[in-house]
Amino acid sequence: xxxxxxxxxxxxxxxxxxxxxxxxxxxxxxxxxxxxxxxxxxxxxxxxxxxxxxxxxxxxxxxxxxxxxxxxxxxxxxxxxxxxxxxxxxxxxxxxxxxxxxxxxxxxxxxxxxxxxxxxxxxxxxxxxxxxxxxxxxxxxxxxxxxxxxxxxxxxxxxxxxxxxxxxxxxxxxxxxxxxxxxxxxxxxxxxxxxxxxxxxxxxxxxxxxxxxxxxxxxxxxxxxxxxxxxxxxxxxxxxxxxxxxxxxxxxxxxxxxxxxxxxxxxxxxxxxxxxxxxxxxxxxxxxxxxxx
Amino acid sequence: xxxxxxxxxxxxxxxxxxxxxxxxxxxxxxxxxxxxxxxxxxxxxxxxxxxxxxxxxxxxxxxxxxxxxxxxxxxxxxxxxxxxxxxxxxxxxxxxxxxxxxxxxxxxxxxxxxxxxxxxxxxxxxxxxxxxxxxxxxxxxxxxxxxxxxxxxxxxxxxxxxxxxxxxxxxxxxxxxxxxxxxxxxxxxxxxxxxxxxxxxxxxxxxxxxxxxxxxxxxxxxxxxxxxxxxxxxxxxxxxxxxxxxxxxxxxxxxxxxxxxxxxxxxxxxxxxxxxxxxxxxxxxxxxxxxxxxxxxxxxxxxxxxxxxxxxxxxxxxxxxxxxxxxxxxxxxxxxxxxxxxxxxxxx
Numbered sequence: 001x002x003x004x005x006x007x008x009x010x011x012x013x014x015x016x017x018x019x020x021x022x023x024x025x026x027x028x029x030x031x032x033x034x035x036x037x038x039x040x041x042x043x044x045x046x047x048x049x050x051x052x053x054x055x056x057x058x059x060x061x062x063x064x065x066x067x068x069x070x071x072x073x074x075x076x077x078x079x080x081x082x083x084x085x086x087x088x089x090x091x092x093x094x095x096x097x098x099x100x101x102x103x104x105x106x107x108x109x110x111x112x113x114x115x116x117x118x119x120x121x122x123x124x125x126x127x128x129x130x131x132x133x134x135x136x137x138x139x140x141x142x143x144x145x146x147x148x149x150x151x152x153x154x155x156x157x158x159x160x161x162x163x164x165x166x167x168x169x170x171x172x173x174x175x176x177x178x179x180x181x182x183x184x185x186x187x188x189x190x191x192x193x194x195x196x197x198x199x200x201x202x203x204x205x206x207x208x209x210x211x212x213x214x215x216x217x218x219x220x221x222x223x224x225x226x227x228x229x230x231x232x233x234x235x236x237x238x239x240x241x242x243x244x245x246x247x248x249x250x251x252x253x254x255x256x257x258x259x260x261x262x263x264x265x266x267x268x269x270x271x272x273x274x275x276x277x278x279x280x281x282x283x284x285x286x287x288x289x290x291x292x293x
Numbered sequence: 294x295x296x297x298x299x300x301x302x303x304x305x306x307x308x309x310x311x312x313x314x315x316x317x318x319x320x321x322x323x324x325x326x327x328x329x330x331x332x333x334x335x336x337x338x339x340x341x342x343x344x345x346x347x348x349x350x351x352x353x354x355x356x357x358x359x360x361x362x363x364x365x366x367x368x369x370x371x372x373x374x375x376x377x378x379x380x381x382x383x384x385x386x387x388x389x390x391x392x393x394x395x396x397x398x399x400x401x402x403x404x405x406x407x408x409x410x411x412x413x414x415x416x417x418x419x420x421x422x423x424x425x426x427x428x429x430x431x432x433x434x435x436x437x438x439x440x441x442x443x444x445x446x447x448x449x450x451x452x453x454x455x456x457x458x459x460x461x462x463x464x465x466x467x468x469x470x471x472x473x474x475x476x477x478x479x480x481x482x483x484x485x486x487x488x489x490x491x492x493x494x495x496x497x498x499x500x501x502x503x504x505x506x507x508x509x510x511x512x513x514x515x516x517x518x519x520x521x522x523x524x525x526x527x528x529x530x531x532x533x534x535x536x537x538x539x540x541x542x543x544x545x546x547x548x549x550x551x552x553x554x555x556x557x558x559x560x561x562x563x564x565x566x567x568x569x570x571x572x573x574x575x576x577x578x579x580x581x582x583x584x585x586x587x588x589x590x591x592x593x594x595x596x597x598x599x600x601x602x603x604x605x606x607x608x609x610x611x612x613x614x615x616x617x618x619x620x621x622x623x624x625x626x627x628x629x630x631x632x633x634x635x636x637x638x639x640x641x
Contacts, residue, residue, distance in 0.1 A: 183377035186344050187439075189364045190371040191391035191446055201394070205381040287381075 049267045052260035064258030065265070072238045073246035073262070076157065080229075080242060081222040084161040089215050092169025097203065100177025101185065111174070117166045125163050126231025129156055152234030157242060160228040165218045172214030176207055209284035216280065220273040224266060294355050294449040294482050295320040296341060301350035303336055310336040311347070312506040318484060318499075320355075323476045325493035326486045328503035329529065334486045335454055337503070341484065342452050343367045354449065367450075370443030370481075374455040376435045378427040384438050385423040388413055391446035413441040416475075433464040440472075444479075453485035457492065469496050490530045494518060502526050524555060524631040533557045534601050538630070545630050547575065557629045560604040561588060564624045565613060574622045577601055579615060591615065593623065 022030075054061055064070060095114060099107060117125060132138045133150040143150060150156045184206070188198040204211075226244040233240040235249065243262055250259035296318040303311040311333045318324050326334040339345035341352055343364035351358050359367055378387050388410045392401055401409065414420045417437040427435055436456060443451060456472070457465040473496050476483055487493050493500045494514040502509045502517055502525075510522040521527035528535075536556040538547040547556055566574070577593035580600070584590075589610040591603040601623060605613070615621070 183373050183375060184379055186364070187371065187373060187377040187379075187442075188390070188394070190342060190344070190367075190369055191394065191442065192365055192368075193390070193394040194365070197394045201390075202379055 046267060049260055049263050052256060053264040055260075056257045060257050061261045061264075064261035067258070069238045069241065070246060070258070070262055073241045073243050074265070076154065076241065077223050077243040079154065080158050080161045081219055083158050084165055084222045085215060085219050087162060088165055088218055089169050089211070091166070092171075092173055092214060092218075093204075093207075093211065095170040096173030096177045096207070097199070099174050100180075101182050101203075114167050114170050114174075117164055118171075122164055122225065122227030123231055126160050126228035129159055129163075129228075129232050133159075151232050152236065152240060154240065156232035157229050157240060160232045161222050161225055164225050164228045165222045168218035168221060169211065169214035172210050172217070173207055176210040177203075180206055209280055209287055213277065213280045213284065216273055216276050220270065223269055296450060296482065296484070297351075297353040297356070298337065298341065299351045299353070301337065301340060301347045301352070303333075303340065303345070303347045309506050311340075313350070314506070314508055316501060316508060316511070318482060320482055321480045322498045323473070323483045323496065324485075325497035325500045326484060326503060327488070327490060327493040327500055327529070329488060331505070332503040333506040334488075334501075334503045338452050338454055338484060338486050341450070342369050342371050344371070368446070368448050370440075370446065370448035370451045372436070372439050372443050372451070372453040372456050374458045376427070376432075376439045376459075378435055378439055378442070380427050383424050383426055384414070384419065384430070385410055387427070387438055388442045388445050390442060409445060413445055416444075417441045431464075432460045433468055436460065436468060437471075440475075444481075448481070451481050451483040453483065455486050455488070457489075458487070465492070472496060494530070502529060504529070521629065524557065524629075527557050527629050527631075532560050532602060532604075534560060534563070536599070537633070540630055545573075545628060553633055555631050555633050557631070558625050558627070560590070560602040562625065562627045563601070563603040564609070564626060565591065565593075565603055565605060565615065566622045566624055567613070569622045570624060572624070574624045577621055577623050579617055579619045579621060582615060582617060584610060593621070595623070 065074075095110070098104075099111060130137060130151055133143060133156065134140050135144060135151070137151075150159065184202050185198050188202045193201065224244060225242075226248070229242055230245055230248075233242065233245055235241060235245060237246075237249070241249065243266055247259050247262050247266070250256075250262065296316075298314060298316040301311050301314045302309070314333070314337060316337070326337060328334045336345060340347050343359075343362060343366075346360075351360050353359065354367070364371075379390065382390065389406050392406045392409060395401075410423070411420070414423055417440065419434060419437060419441075422430065422434065427438070430438065436459075440453075440456075453472075457468055460468065469492055472485075485496070494517075497514060499511060500514055500517050501511050504525050510517050510526045512520070517526060518530055521530065527533065534557070536547045536558070537554070538545055538556045539553045540546075545554070545556060576596040579591060579593050581592040582589065584607070587607070588604040589607060591605060591610075593601045593603060595601045603623060
């Protein structure tokens with residue numbers, strides 16, 4: 001066979017290493033910029049939240065949280081998230097199952113619709129419900145006759161939260177379900193499993209970490225949502241205020257310490273979310289690395 | 294259980310995957326569906342399994358129409374090309390799956406399931422790997438687990454979709470012999486899909502050659518190899534040289550300008566000589582020699598300019614002492630002549 005001249009591999013390797021490494025001063029400058037950015041825009045605000053919250057002492061901090069309006073805001077936030085998250089979890093799983101495992105007419109339209117809450121401003125999302133359920137709205141007169149209150153009441157807040165956090169679980173699961181294909185489900189089917197058994201024993205275990213990840217993000221957003229909820233809530237203290245709304249009111253009334261005290265709870269939630277998210281991501285990676293089909 | 298596919302047609306959009314296919318598979322046989330990709334072989338298998346439904350036509354098991362039965366109720370064992378093992382379950386749980394999902398009334402007891410799984414693990418020679426996950430197994434081991442899982446539900450038919458396609462050459466050879474052995478032991482009606490003619494010819498009782506949604510030929514491996522019904526079958530079952538020619542009485546003339554007939558010769562049915570014999574022969578120039586392997590592959594350029602592939606036994610090659618760029622005579626020992634049709638162009 002004719003001999004073929006290959007480029008010197010030593011040179012090639014050295015060149016490749018060089019291509020992805022910058023000189024020292026460039027590296028350090030970039031790192032310094034990144035660290036400064038992180039410090040000023042992320043760590044500093046977080047530190048300010050906690051320091052402002054505890055500025056007037058721990059007793060003031062606790063009092064701000066124990067105050068009845070604050071308690072009711074915390075309660076309402078938990079209720080809204082407690083309803084919205086499970087519902088969106090259910091919806092997300094069914095949507096991902098339908099979109100990932102089946103082909104049907106209008107599939108891409110459905111995918112686009114699922115993304116709608118992401119692309120619409122939260123304020124508009126809130127307004128939509130006011131226009132439908134509000135006193136002057138589409139269903140307003142009918143609701144008024146039957147004495148059902150949605151806008152400026154808890155149902156409206158739950159609805160707005162539901163709408164805004166709609167895509168989180170579905171978005172997380174659709175690519176995952178699609179990438180796993182349908183072979184395992186087909187195998188289960190030929191082995192005599194029913195549709196429900198196939199879902200419960202084959203599909204769900206394969207997506208559980210992705211599902212948990214979606215639920216964590218969904219929950220964080222549900223508890224932190226301001227815009228949409230603000231429009232439908234009516235800001236009735238002790239009745240229709242969620243935590244973010246309560247914080248805003250306190251702040252506008254120059255009650256900085258209590259405002260930051262409640263804000264610190266949300267900040268803690270964010271930190272817990274990050275921790276849980278990191279753990280779940282790590283678990284999911286482990287699973288996908290270990291349990292490749 | 295015998296399988297009858299009658300007049301099966303299936304389109305995917307505008308693509309006709311199957312076109313009025315008729316196939317009878319007697320009980321207890323091991324049948325290969327052989328064809329290139331896109332020939333419809335996998336679609337036919339999936340239709341038999343109930344994973345796909347035909348646009349028209351019927352499938353019968355033992356004479357009963359099962360078109361309305363779902364895959365769940367057909368009692369077929371299906372083995373997927375990429376195993377499709379449940380990745381979050383151990384080998385044991387994978388094999389036990391089919392028994393555990395049965396309705397309570399017909400579900401075997403825990404002890405019975407355990408015994409059945411142990412028996413199958415023994416059959417696939419993986420008794421000590423019961424607690425492993427699929428990701429911790431080699432490809433060959435995974436495919437054997439997939440087979441055991443399919444057999445656990447005691448199916449009446451075993452269907453395998455390119456069962457060895459994802460394995461490396463050595464394991465593939467081992468596993469297909471093992472499948473043949475297994476079939477000789479348990480005699481379950483089995484159909485497997487493959488695009489590897491060697492695999493089909495070696496393993497199957499009968500070979501079904503498919504092309505473009507149609508069945509080209511059904512027969513024993515000897516039948517289809519020695520008596521191909523169409524140029525496609527001849528072409529697909531081994532390497533060929535294709536020449537144009539014409540037939541006069543009992544003689545075949547190879548000539549470039551002719552378009553009436555197509556002449557096929559397998560590379561190992563060509564011999565090389567230094568001197569012309571008194572029979573048929575043509576001139577050629579040796580272009581390339583590869584002597585690695587049981588046969589020496591010689592590439593030559595025929596006198597009319599087309600490349601010709603010749604395969605010589607090692608001894609013959611040594612006694613010839615063939616050199617590159619040498620002028621030689623090529624002697625066909627056996628040829629297959631088909632009248633030229635449109636298909637030729639595609640077969641080429």
